[in-house]
Amino acid sequence: MLEAKKIDSANSIIKAVIENQDLEAKKDKIAKQIAKKAKIQGFRPGKVPVKVVKKMYAADIEQDAISEAVREVLDNGLKELGITDMIAEPEVTKFEKKDDKIEVEIKVYTRPEIEIGDEYKECVPEVEVPEVTDEEVEEEIKKIAEAQAETKVSRKRILKEGLIGVIDFTGYIDGEKMENGSAEAYPLEIGSNSFIPGFEEQLVGMKVGESKRIKVTFPENYGAKEIAGKEAEFDVTLQEIQEKVPAEINDELAKKYMAKEDATLDELKEMIKQSIEERKKAEAFAPKKEEILECLVKKYEIDLPESVVEKEVEIMINNEAQKMTPAELKELQENPEKLKELKEKLLPEAKDRVKLTFIIDAIAKKEGVDVSDQELTQILYYEAIMQGQNPQDVVKYYQENNLLPVIKMNLIEEKLLNKLLEDKVKGN
Template identity: 50%
Template sequence: MKLNATKIDSANANVAATITTDVIATNLEKMAKQLSKTMNVAGFRKGKVPVNVVKQMHGDKLQEDAQAEALRVLFADAIKELAINPEDVIGEPAVTKYDKKEDGSIEVEVKFSVRPAIDLGDYKALIPAVEDKEVSDKEVEERIAEMASKSAPLEKIARKRALKDGDYAVIDFEGFVDGVPFDGGKAEKYTLQVGSGSFIPGFEEQMIGMKYEETKDVVVTFPTEYQAKDLAGKEAVFKVTLHEIQQKGEAELNDDLAKKMLPNEKEATLDMLKEKVKEQLKSEKMSKYYNEDLKPAYLEALVAAISFDLPQSVVSQEINAALNNEIRAMSEEALNKLKEDAKEIEALREKVTPDAHNSVKATFIIDALAKAENVDVSDQEVTQTLYYEAMMMGQNPQEVVKFYSEKGYLPAIRMSMIEDKVITKLLDSKLKS
């Protein structure tokens, strides 16, 4: 097998070769012999099937497998010749030429990408100035008052009046579609805050003005993306009976509130709660400041300052992903225009290419930064983060993790967490210096 392997640059390589008929024939013979030992063919004992019979029965498949094996060996030889670590190869090799000749030989060309070597230089010198965010006493008091209000008990209003926005309504309800009740559409003595947006759009607004023990038909339409597919987009009538109107009672700001808010602290006090809230508010402020202002600026500076060759296979994937995102967001009219004119697609590709290049470049820089700073994120940390976010959203954590795992999203989530962790570490170091 004649082979010519060359490096296009430090992140991309090309292999041109001729796979001879002898190589293919040798591979085919070897595979046929291996298969003959395991095949079950009527009239022959297992393991004693003649090779020529195997070839007659599976000739085409064996021919394909023999050629694929030749390609595999070709690629392995090219990596060895170019002194490339197999672990540095990114993605699958792209066969750009596969030309079968009359004599049975095959001329092939294969392009592949490798992880680029990156010289970060003095990356710490590019960290932007970091301002320490302060939290005022007023902000702390407002947050504690909000916490107290949410934890305050519900109390029945002193006098009977019509229901208004913000009230807590104790109701019975039953839903019907085409006059037929549906599963999950019924409840008794259910407490609903009017204006919370907890129910189907339009439901809570139609309740405003109801009086004690009044029954009313509330007509709504389920959203088209509603989770229960048999109800999505359908009109429903809910028979709603109002039993009671409640409001939040007065919340007292004292040590009892602190004990409720800090259940793991044995001797919780209001002052201790204020300190905890102040820490939380500062963390929120700094996180927002980092994510919205400093991280984008720092990444932009790194991308502009650091030069290295990009793996073209990764760049192409990023460009195609960006192109698909643009197309998905188009109107039907714009899509039709795109289909009629190939130049429009190329113009769109040119539009997304610079950002795609920078995105790929930033990803490799983050990876290099993480190695330089000894930052990593374990699979357990990814799972814990997904669990926490799922619980905050009222979702089943195990189902969320399973969904992301099956979709193949976990590596991207891990990379995002590494990015956040390493840049936060560098910004924190600037703040403390």
């Protein structure tokens, strides 16, 4: 006996009774298969009596027979329901053995039905992106020129902030020469705050060839504990004054910065303008994206696969647990009521997250937005390199932890929201 029905578009239940006679038939079949291959002392290969096999492997045979019977129940139920693709693992919610039968119930989870028209566009607000000014482009080019600056000997005679003093120095604490407290021809940019507080300021006004004794106090939190908080004196001689000379703003700068032999300054300006436009667009889009997502959640009512929601709740509980103190975590583990309370608190948000995933997926398909596996890999490689990690290790980690679908969905969401907002930019 088999009964299969849909609870809603995302959840179905299959109920069945496995009769003992059917189970016994399966046991006989499995035992015969084992008998053909079993090697048991006293019997020739392939000639072991089925009765002997059933006695020796009774537990394994029964388990295999039950598994096969349950699998048949699932397959027949899916066929009756017309389900060809499940979104999560089916769940056996009832398995009750009786004298003459086994009663089984299996829950099945599928992608919910969502009707998508053009109503989602009502959730997308108009967005204004500030224009890029010539002054902004020029300012950015100046920064590039400064970054490409060359250090040259300065004609200036007096050391001041922004210049580089090439100094010899020797440090003393309590009259004793400091270990690792001396250097020769050390280039120190005044105002960089790379030395002990107060050191650089006392060099301001020195002339080339001048020597000076300066006093400083090491900070209390200084890395070398043996000198932290102690007063020190340094004999300093200024050997040379240098300054950074920004690169000239011309085609040569463009060639160097763009790593392109035939690059021009106009091309560099255009590239910078586009870069600033993208930055301004991202800044303008960011707050609007949250508005869109909140609106979409309210606009659509859809059925949600129970197991997917439960899994999302588990993920959220694990995230919360990481923020807890050891005492809070212990209480959560030992107090079922506390865990139940947390689940109930997180459930509404978990439902909204799952709901949004299906809505975004449906709208992305309608808008023709997707992320290819190659694109996904390229993005992961780029992020890994930016963080100084091995790209192959990062991709392998995501694969082994089944995180690639999550990353892909996040990228699709970002791509979709950008496309929707792009269509609503004023002036387009």
